[in-house]
Amino acid sequence: MTNTALLLSSVNGGAHYPTKKKFSPRKADNRSIHGWLEAMKESSPPRVRHLHMDASATLETEPMDIPYKRWKASHPSALDNFNKVLEAAVGKNVFVFLDYDGTLSPIVEDPERAFMSDEMRSAVKETAALFPTAIITGRCRDKVYGFVQLPELYYAGSHGMDIMGPAEDSNGVKANGTKTLDEEGNEVVLFQPASEFTLVMDEIFKLLEEKASKVPGARVEHNKYCVSVHFRCVKEENWLHLAEQVLCISKSYPNLYLTQGRKVLEIRPSISWNKGKALDFLIRTLGHGNKNDVFPIYIGDDQTDEDAFKVVARRKHGLPILVSNVVKDTNASCSLRNPTQVLEFLQLLVKWRAVSAKP
Numbered sequence: 001m002t003n004t005a006l007l008l009s010s011v012n013g014g015a016h017y018p019t020k021k022k023f024s025p026r027k028a029d030n031r032s033i034h035g036w037l038e039a040m041k042e043s044s045p046p047r048v049r050h051l052h053m054d055a056s057a058t059l060e061t062e063p064m065d066i067p068y069k070r071w072k073a074s075h076p077s078a079l080d081n082f083n084k085v086l087e088a089a090v091g092k093n094v095f096v097f098l099d100y101d102g103t104l105s106p107i108v109e110d111p112e113r114a115f116m117s118d119e120m121r122s123a124v125k126e127t128a129a130l131f132p133t134a135i136i137t138g139r140c141r142d143k144v145y146g147f148v149q150l151p152e153l154y155y156a157g158s159h160g161m162d163i164m165g166p167a168e169d170s171n172g173v174k175a176n177g178t179k180t181l182d183e184e185g186n187e188v189v190l191f192q193p194a195s196e197f198t199l200v201m202d203e204i205f206k207l208l209e210e211k212a213s214k215v216p217g218a219r220v221e222h223n224k225y226c227v228s229v230h231f232r233c234v235k236e237e238n239w240l241h242l243a244e245q246v247l248c249i250s251k252s253y254p255n256l257y258l259t260q261g262r263k264v265l266e267i268r269p270s271i272s273w274n275k276g277k278a279l280d281f282l283i284r285t286l287g288h289g290n291k292n293d294v295f296p297i298y299i300g301d302d303q304t305d306e307d308a309f310k311v312v313a314r315r316k317h318g319l320p321i322l323v324s325n326v327v328k329d330t331n332a333s334c335s336l337r338n339p340t341q342v343l344e345f346l347q348l349l350v351k352w353r354a355v356s357a358k359p
């Protein structure tokens, strides 16, 4: 299907377009406040956590402790086992799905400065020239586009709730930044299942900003259909107070619910949609709904990526890869230690296609 046809079929309510009527509210998460705080800490552990590491240890260092070694045996490196994990992809339509923070860019204190390297950008560009490639992120779509700056990709912002097709294609679809335009110059978005929450998310953002302004180091980020409250630069003695404020606001909006990521609590619409559903949607929209000849690769580092790992793991073929340098409970089957290894993996993938495509 061409990009133009794809966009129009989506806009016209084509066969690949899920209808809004199917929304079912998510069940509230009844975790205690301490449960939330623990989960947040565990999902973004301190850099040096392994007992054997000295002060000079970095994220590049392979941990050697027994729990990590055990975990690694059941979540082998997608780099060290590259040919093996890609065996089932030969002859299939490979789709590449990439999370942004902690996957393409290293985790940093200031979310506004989470830049990806030029080398990573080139690797993603080369990947997208060979396979349909999407960024699936918690970030607002425009902001992640500002970091990635590749118009040939699909972008699913707000944890998959704001999906846009490539702004450029080889069929002459007019483009303008992240926005794909139709013949009349109107913006065409593939799917925004939470569009009716726009105003309430603005309201929540203001409320949270007001509360967070009283907590040193706290920062609130408006991700369009998700509002993120960052704890990374807040002293741990103030975490409980900040979390109480977030929980209290979230509870007074029954149509919203709370999730947690790497030192971040996020409030988002209570709809049955997540990164996994966005992945399925993109594969369907590209005309591969019921086919077994699809091989999705999903690379992510955080809790919200687990929804996508689950979806990939349930498919007949595919490769869910967790980016982690520490033991984590995950639905991914393979691992990479950090964004540097993600870069190496993408570079290998590009080379692999050149070899595997040979007759």
Ligand SMILES: O=P(O)(O)OC[C@H]1O[C@H](O[C@H]2O[C@H](CO)[C@@H](O)[C@H](O)[C@H]2O)[C@H](O)[C@@H](O)[C@@H]1O
Pocket: 099, 100, 101, 102, 106, 107, 108, 109, 110, 111, 114, 136, 137, 138, 139, 221, 223, 228, 230, 232, 261, 262, 263, 264, 266, 302, 304
């Ligand atoms: O789905 P993602 O692309 O992984 O986005 C999830 C959240 O990532 C960002 O926060 C994380 O990265 C920051 C920059 O490295 C870091 O400071 C923060 O502690 C991390 O949680 C982003 O700022 C959030 O809005 C995203 O929801």
